[in-house]
Amino acid sequence: MRQCTHTGTLPRPEPEPRSRTCPECLAEGTHPVHLRLCLTCGNVGCCDSSPGRHATRHHExxxxxxxxxxxxxxxxxxxxxxxxxV
Incomplete structure (x- = not known):
């Protein structure tokens, strides 16, 4: 079974969210379906079911x-x- 090799390198405590919603969706005038929080920097992005897929784009x-x-x-x-x- 696959395991994540990155959890040990994440900051503790986890970062504070930079925003309450996806700022890229706000700028584009779209609505996020669900929100995701980057555990490295606190970026808030929308999920892959959202038009912008901003959480995945942040990772990329x-x-x-x-x-x-x-x-x-x-x-x-x-x-x-x-x-x-994880």
């Missing part, structure tokens, strides 16, 4: 490996590099 630009759901009541995490739930 920065290489930051792990994000978590930024939705109320959810705490799951995803490693973009290892393609596994």
């Amino acid at each position: 630009r920065t290489g930051h490996p792990v994000m978590r759901s930024y939705e109320p009541g959810e705490d799951w995490r995803w490693c973009f590099v290892d393609h596994v739930l």
